[in-house]
Amino acid sequence: MIAFAANSVLCRLALSQGGIDPTSFTVVRLLSGAVVLGLIFRFNRGKTTSPSRGSWLAAAMLFLYAISFSFAYVSLTTGTGALILFGAVQISMIVLTLVSGQELKPLELTGIIIAFCGLVYLVLPGVTAPSVSGFLLMALAGIAWGIYTLRGRGTQNPLADTTFNFIRSAPLVIMPALVAFPGMHSSGAGMLLAALSGGVTSGIGYAIWYTALRGLTATQAAVVQLSVPIIAAFGGVLFIAEQITLRLALSTVLTLGGILMVILSKEKD
Numbered sequence: 065m066i067a068f069a070a071n072s073v074l075c076r077l078a079l080s081q082g083g084i085d086p087t088s089f090t091v092v093r094l095l096s097g098a099v100v101l102g103l104i105f106r107f108n109r110g111k112t113t114s115p116s117r118g119s120w121l122a123a124a125m126l127f128l129y130a131i132s133f134s135f136a137y138v139s140l141t142t143g144t145g146a147l148i149l150f151g152a153v154q155i156s157m158i159v160l161t162l163v164s165g166q167e168l169k170p171l172e173l174t175g176i177i178i179a180f181c182g183l184v185y186l187v188l189p190g191v192t193a194p195s196v197s198g199f200l201l202m203a204l205a206g207i208a209w210g211i212y213t214l215r216g217r218g219t220q221n222p223l224a225d226t227t228f229n230f231i232r233s234a235p236l237v238i239m240p241a242l243v244a245f246p247g248m249h250s251s252g253a254g255m256l257l258a259a260l261s262g263g264v265t266s267g268i269g270y271a272i273w274y275t276a277l278r279g280l281t282a283t284q285a286a287v288v289q290l291s292v293p294i295i296a297a298f299g300g301v302l303f304i305a306e307q308i309t310l311r312l313a314l315s316t317v318l319t320l321g322g323i324l325m326v327i328l329s330k331e332k333d
Contacts, residue, residue, distance in 0.1 A: 065289065067269025069296035072146070074261040079137055083254025086134035087244040091237045092258035094130055097267030098234050101227040104268075108223065116221035116228075122212055123232030129208035130233075130266075131240060136201035144194050145202055146293045150183060152206025153213075157286035160214060164282075171329040172283050179290045179322025186293055186315035213277065213285055222274035230267060287326045294319050 078084050084092075137145055154176065162168070168176075194202075212229075219225045241248070250258075277285055294316050 065291050065295055067265045067272065068289070068292045071261050071265035071269065072292070072296060074257050074265060075134065075137060078254050078257035078261070079134065084250040084258055085244070085248055086131070086138055087240050088248045088250045089254070089258045089261075090131045090134045091241050092250075092255060093134075093262035093266060094127065094230060094233050094237055096259040096262035097270075098227075098230040100263035101223070101230050101267045101271065104271075105223055105227040116219060116224040118225040118228035118232060119215065120232055122215040122225070123229045124236065125208045125212040125215065126229050126270075127233040127236040129205045129212060131237075132201045132205035132208065136198050136205060139195045139198035140202060145198075146296075147184065148194065148199055148202040149206045149209075150290055150292070151180070152203045153210045153289055154180060154286050156207040156210035157214060157282055160210070161282040161286075166282065168283065169329045172326050175322040175325030175329065176283070176287050177322070178325065179287050179319045182315045182318030182320075182322060183290050183293055185311065185318065186297065189311070210286070213273070214282060216274040217277045217280075217282065217285070219274050219278065222278075223271050226267070226271040226274050229270075284326055287323055290319050291323060 075089065078089055079086060133149070136148075140148070158168070158176070216222070216225065280288065294312075297312050298316075
């Protein structure tokens, strides 16, 4: 979750300062993720016999999430984007879980509601009416990320699956890059932020996420991601001297309390 929070910050920094356009950011992000993970996988190749190689569906969802996320944040504030993104993630993952035949326990449902209320309370001051395009793009990003997450729950080799998902996503960026080529631009700082986002907070972060998913139910995986805006807010306190406000404290208690309720629901099985 720390990697996810850092990834959002890097994306906002790169795009808000005009150092790079959304298409270039996505291209560099996915390619750098593929390169870094490829090197790590090659170094560890002899330590596993798992045939895991990801899937084209997961790669397509990874690409769809990344490109939609980048373009959405051009017209959305941080608070509005977080609310739409994580709302879409929750709804898509829970709906797909219910469709698969699983049921939500009362404690799980209560925890989800409380945790989401904590997120809403945290980002409410920064929420503005989104543009239609921004809303649709961020909602699409959330749905794609929800599907990508669910695809990783059965992984036997998180590193291999994540590596090949990134490698498979590389050809998918060619078409948008060709279409947007005349308007593509980037500075050194923008490229660096995109590379850090891809190689570290996306590539390595997503491999860790796929590893964690093996010990989480789909509902737990959905609701635990609501902690990302809380972590990002505390990152602001630690690294840019922002203040711990009553709103941040209360939203943290609500969100983490709701997540704890969902986790404890499994222990009661």
